[in-house]
Amino acid sequence: MTHPLDRLSWNALSGLHAEFSVGTDTARRYAKGYSPIIGFADTDRPPFDALAPYCDPGEHFYCENWTGPAPAGWRIDYDATKFKLVWQGALPAADVTPEIVRLTPEHVPHVMELVAAASPGPFGPRTIELGEFYGWFEGPRLVAMAGERLRAGQYHEISSVCTRPDFQGRGLARRLTTKLIRQQMLRNEIPFLQVMRDNVGAHKLYERMGFSVYREANARIVTMV
Numbered sequence: 001m002t003h004p005l006d007r008l009s010w011n012a013l014s015g016l017h018a019e020f021s022v023g024t025d026t027a028r029r030y031a032k033g034y035s036p037i038i039g040f041a042d043t044d045r046p047p048f049d050a051l052a053p054y055c056d057p058g059e060h061f062y063c064e065n066w067t068g069p070a071p072a073g074w075r076i077d078y079d080a081t082k083f084k085l086v087w088q089g090a091l092p093a094a095d096v097t098p099e100i101v102r103l104t105p106e107h108v109p110h111v112m113e114l115v116a117a118a119s120p121g122p123f124g125p126r127t128i129e130l131g132e133f134y135g136w137f138e139g140p141r142l143v144a145m146a147g148e149r150l151r152a153g154q155y156h157e158i159s160s161v162c163t164r165p166d167f168q169g170r171g172l173a174r175r176l177t178t179k180l181i182r183q184q185m186l187r188n189e190i191p192f193l194q195v196m197r198d199n200v201g202a203h204k205l206y207e208r209m210g211f212s213v214y215r216e217a218n219a220r221i222v223t224m225v
Contacts (some may be wrong), residue, residue: 004152005084005192005214009039009064011152014046019168020130027051029061033126035149038063038222048074062122064217077158078221080197087191088156089210103133103145110142111135120145122208127160134179136172144172146180156189161202170209 004011005156013021013028021028025049029038035103036059040046052073054062070076077145103111108125111133115123127133131148144167155197165172177193184191195203195210196219207213 004155013039016151022054026051033124035122035127036061057224060223063220075223075225080219081216082194082196082219083216084205084214085211086214088212091185092178095179099136101135102133103128114142117164118161120160134176140149143167147177154190155192156184158193
């Protein structure tokens, strides 16, 4: 049986997150405003023609698990690999620090300002609606956040973990990530996250926390031209 993380994007977009996505029974994307991620039922022969009516020229998308040439009407802008890491640790203790704030739509301007400063990966102004997101404020500024994104079976992704460059080294992202791990485990979910191969520091940190690599997967950014 195929593991839920092996076709992660498709399993999320056609399953537990179908309400947030648009497309067909062979190709889907998150609706505009959410994370720009696409998925295909068959990644050996991804039907980009079926996806095209739901996309606009110039839109950038993240996808995984296909390695062929760019199809007509599309361009490959980035081609690398990423690690999928699954939580293997114990239930973390509760963190009741008052600086940790549940992020809501009213916080979107703060969130997008942080995204511009910290580049956490595929993100849109409605991404925080895909799960629970938490942030750390210093005065009026959001300086760190972490949240939930893709879901496949019991597996729930911890995503968009980031900190403003001038606030790094204080363990803020780790505390936010730990809070999400605890909440997911209490919901009988399995936390996982994804790290690009060249992000060695984050990879080592997550393994020290209690994550371990499930597999390495292809990762691409493509643009409709």
